[in-house]
Amino acid sequence: MTETELDAILSDPLAEARAAGGAIGYVGFDIPQDILLSPGLNAFHLPWRPEGGGAAAEKWTESSFPPLAKSILQQWADGVFDNIFEYVIFTRGNDVSQRLYYYVCELQRTGVVKGPQPLIFDAAKIRRASSLAHTEDAVRRLCAGLGVSEEALAAGAKRANECRNAVAALNTNRQGAGAYYEKLARALLFAAPEPLFGPAPELAPPPKGRLLLAGSTPPDGRLHAAAARAGYEVAGEYYDGALLRYGAPVNLEEGSVERAIAQATQDALSPRLFADEAASIAKAARAANADAAIIWLIEEDEALVWRLPRQLDALKQAGIPALSLTRRRWDAGDGAAADIAAFLGSLS
Amino acid sequence: MTTGSGRRSRKDLAATEAATAYQKAFGAELKRRVVELGEPFAVAQADTPHEIFHVMDMPLVTNQWWSAYISAKQLSGRYFEALLERGYPANSCKYCSLGFACTVANDPASAPWGGLPKPSVLVARLTCDCIQHVFSEWAQALDTDFFPMEAPAWEHKEPNWFERSNEHWEEVYESRRIDLMVAEMHELIALLEEKTGRRFSEDRLRVLMEKINEQESYIAEAARMIGEARPCPVSIADQMPNTMIPQWHRGSDWAVAHARRVRDEVRERVKAGAGVAKNERIRLMWIGAGLWHDPGFYQALEEDAGAVFVWSMYMPFAGPQYIRAVKDEPMRALASRICAMNEVLHLPPWMNSWMASEAKRCGIDAVLMLMPPDNRLSQSGTKMTKEALEAAGVPVLALDADMVDAKNWDHDTMVGKVKGFLKAEALL
Numbered sequence: 001m002t003e004t005e006l007d008a009i010l011s012d013p014l015a016e017a018r019a020a021g022g023a024i025g026y027v028g029f030d031i032p033q034d035i036l037l038s039p040g041l042n043a044f045h046l047p048w049r050p051e052g053g054g055a056a057a058e059k060w061t062e063s064s065f066p067p068l069a070k071s072i073l074q075q076w077a078d079g080v081f082d083n084i085f086e087y088v089i090f091t092r093g094n095d096v097s098q099r100l101y102y103y104v105c106e107l108q109r110t111g112v113v114k115g116p117q118p119l120i121f122d123a124a125k126i127r128r129a130s131s132l133a134h135t136e137d138a139v140r141r142l143c144a145g146l147g148v149s150e151e152a153l154a155a156g157a158k159r160a161n162e163c164r165n166a167v168a169a170l171n172t173n174r175q176g177a178g179a180y181y182e183k184l185a186r187a188l189l190f191a192a193p194e195p196l197f198g199p200a201p202e203l204a205p206p207p208k209g210r211l212l213l214a215g216s217t218p219p220d221g222r223l224h225a226a227a228a229r230a231g232y233e234v235a236g237e238y239y240d241g242a243l244l245r246y247g248a249p250v251n252l253e254e255g256s257v258e259r260a261i262a263q264a265t266q267d268a269l270s271p272r273l274f275a276d277e278a279a280s281i282a283k284a285a286r287a288a289n290a291d292a293a294i295i296w297l298i299e300e301d302e303a304l305v306w307r308l309p310r311q312l313d314a315l316k317q318a319g320i321p322a323l324s325l326t327r328r329r330w331d332a333g334d335g336a337a338a339d340i341a342a343f344l345g346s347l348s
Numbered sequence: 349m350t351t352g353s354g355r356r357s358r359k360d361l362a363a364t365e366a367a368t369a370y371q372k373a374f375g376a377e378l379k380r381r382v383v384e385l386g387e388p389f390a391v392a393q394a395d396t397p398h399e400i401f402h403v404m405d406m407p408l409v410t411n412q413w414w415s416a417y418i419s420a421k422q423l424s425g426r427y428f429e430a431l432l433e434r435g436y437p438a439n440s441c442k443y444c445s446l447g448f449a450c451t452v453a454n455d456p457a458s459a460p461w462g463g464l465p466k467p468s469v470l471v472a473r474l475t476c477d478c479i480q481h482v483f484s485e486w487a488q489a490l491d492t493d494f495f496p497m498e499a500p501a502w503e504h505k506e507p508n509w510f511e512r513s514n515e516h517w518e519e520v521y522e523s524r525r526i527d528l529m530v531a532e533m534h535e536l537i538a539l540l541e542e543k544t545g546r547r548f549s550e551d552r553l554r555v556l557m558e559k560i561n562e563q564e565s566y567i568a569e570a571a572r573m574i575g576e577a578r579p580c581p582v583s584i585a586d587q588m589p590n591t592m593i594p595q596w597h598r599g600s601d602w603a604v605a606h607a608r609r610v611r612d613e614v615r616e617r618v619k620a621g622a623g624v625a626k627n628e629r630i631r632l633m634w635i636g637a638g639l640w641h642d643p644g645f646y647q648a649l650e651e652d653a654g655a656v657f658v659w660s661m662y663m664p665f666a667g668p669q670y671i672r673a674v675k676d677e678p679m680r681a682l683a684s685r686i687c688a689m690n691e692v693l694h695l696p697p698w699m700n701s702w703m704a705s706e707a708k709r710c711g712i713d714a715v716l717m718l719m720p721p722d723n724r725l726s727q728s729g730t731k732m733t734k735e736a737l738e739a740a741g742v743p744v745l746a747l748d749a750d751m752v753d754a755k756n757w758d759h760d761t762m763v764g765k766v767k768g769f770l771k772a773e774a775l776l
């Protein structure tokens with residue numbers, strides 16, 4: 001798919017949902033693709049605005065809620081999602097998403113807002129049998145709530161695996177023009193995936209070097225653009241909204257589909273992931289053949305930042321120079337581009 | 349960072365002094381068992397099933413108690429600096445991370461007990477996204493295990509949960525949530541038995557649960573009397589220690605007896621018409637954790653303004669969230685106590701409904717609400733609660749401050765701010 005076509009999707013992220021009629025919305029990047037891609041479901045992430053929320057969102061959400069959450073709540077209050085989505089799924093795998101779920105439920109209960117019916121995907125992330133069983137049950141409950149049959153879920157899982165393989169192929173052949181892949185990752189939230197997995201356009205190799213971008217999911221491609229202006233291309237992303245949210249194909253040969261999906265949910269990158277994040281980021285940097293890394297974290301992040309010291313140590317040991325930008329504005333209006341340019345300039 | 353502008357509070361109940369003395373002796377005994385005798389012990393968040401440790405006679409350091417202890421010694425600023433020096437975030441949840449900061453600072457000369465020895469396990473419920481990271485890092489620093497517990501989603505939303513939670517807990521808190529916590533408690537017990545050689549007994553838990561019910565019923569009765577009495581017989585400066593100290597020892601003979609004593613003393617003060625202030629004019633509600641670095645704040649406006657803090661969550665919480673009909677299912681009853689302990693205080697509809705109801709019950713004139721700036725969990729639900737209270741005609745002042753980090757706090761400035769708020773609301 002061309003960049004122009006991706007731009008068209010991103011310029012009206014509700015277009016496909018609107019056209020589908022009775023679509024399913026979702027908030028959070030660890031909700032299983034296997035469910036979202038079940039036949040007939042038409043599931044799309046709720047869009048956000050980089051500028052954040054407005055008066056209504058500020059009235060109900062506290063300062064520690066990130067702009068993405070405020071933006072979604074504001075649109076909800078403005079009725080943007082009315083008559084487009086029948087249900088909206090929030091995830092327990094992310095603190096912001098789950099709190100937003102309770103807020104929306106309460107605002108609906110008290111008649112302050114209307115809109116789609118909120119559901120929650122009760123992902124339990126601890127690597128123990130009881131949590132895995134709970135997540136398996138959460139998969140079943142969510143499917144029941146959405147009317148997804150066992151057969152439909154199996155078909156959804158098969159389709160999701162095909163997408164995972166397509167993403168893996170894209171990543172294997174990825175070269176330069178990180179902005180394209182950022183747009184692709186975002187467009188996949190708002191459109192049916194298969195048409196987007198066509199061959200990537202021919203891209204020029206990065207003039208100066210390759211970069212890994214990690215930390216918080218940015219609102220759009222502004223950080224990629226900042227790196228490109230400094231002569232570097234983002235050759236890999238390590239944040240939960242990136243393409244890696246598709247994860248590895250789930251094993252559909254052994255055990256139940258629900259169990260396989262639950263296992264994949266536990267492995268999904270999220271603020272609540274139990275994993276060796278230091279090793280993981282170093283691995284991601286090597287996979288991207290990165291010459292440098294930037295870990296960018298927004299002010300409202302209160303989870304990923306605890307991983308930072310170990311991640312920086314791991315990158316240092318891997319010989320990859322890294323810049324950490326913490327407590328930053330989501331809209332990057334705090335000089336992030338200049339900081340990125342200065343860091344990358346210092347490398348060359 | 350810590351300014352040290354905090355003031356001590358005056359205590360009106362004789363029971364308070366007894367509780368404080370008990371806790372001091374307990375602290376010394378705990379230190380003896382843990383530090384000198386090297387007994388296996390646990391560090392756990394307040395919203396975890398302490399009852400399991402009590403049944404196993406395993407010493408327990410509650411993280412929030414430990415944080416308050418460090419904070420009261422005016423050490424929080426120094427320790428948070430140590431955290432920053434290691435590259436950890438400045439905008440961290442202070443309440444949960446202060447104990448870890450103390451470990452990172454590694455300064456036996458200043459640290460309480462000379463610093464924590466290695467516990468057998470750290471236990472926390474994952475009620476926010478940061479806690480698992482803080483406790484994982486802490487466990488690595490202490491070279492021990494971290495046992496996380498899930499805080500699953502809660503789909504059954506009953507705004508008046510507090511009216512049915514004692515008896516109908518299976519429905520109020522959802523069976524599947526209780527199922528998960530029971531499974532986790534069995535896993536925790538297995539870990540503890542393996543690591544310590546001590547044995548858990550469900551029969552002992554059953555007895556403990558009944559004793560806790562007795563203890564909490566006394567506290568609940570005291571809370572009811574305090575809410576109804578005019579003038580307010582006992583300020584939150586007395587309510588907090590007389591609830592929380594027995595709470596750390598819940599179900600013990602001392603805790604039950606102390607709760608009874610508190611109830612009796614409150615009853616005597618009500619009967620005698622004793623009030624906290626000489627001329628009570630304004631009844632205040634405090635929403636948030638205790639202001640551990642400046643307990644004297646709660647009494648600063650009593651004399652010249654007649655403003656009395658009648659309500660904080662600790663004492664009134666005892667009734668709805670601790671008392672449980674055991675129904676011969678002590679593990680499930682316990683799970684229902686723990687599995688929403690944080691949620692009902694920080695999420696709508698539970699938080700706003702309960703606090704609006706409590707404000708009405710206690711005849712509250714105005715509310716002060718703690719808004720820790722870097723803590724989504726503590727902030728969560730506050731704006732909706734503020735709205736609910738204001739809709740009920742109760743003005744609310746949000747205070748941008750932290751419960752254990754005094755860096756944004758100056759006693760006189762804050763007292764002045766509250767005075768200004770009360771004047772603006774024509775209450776003063």
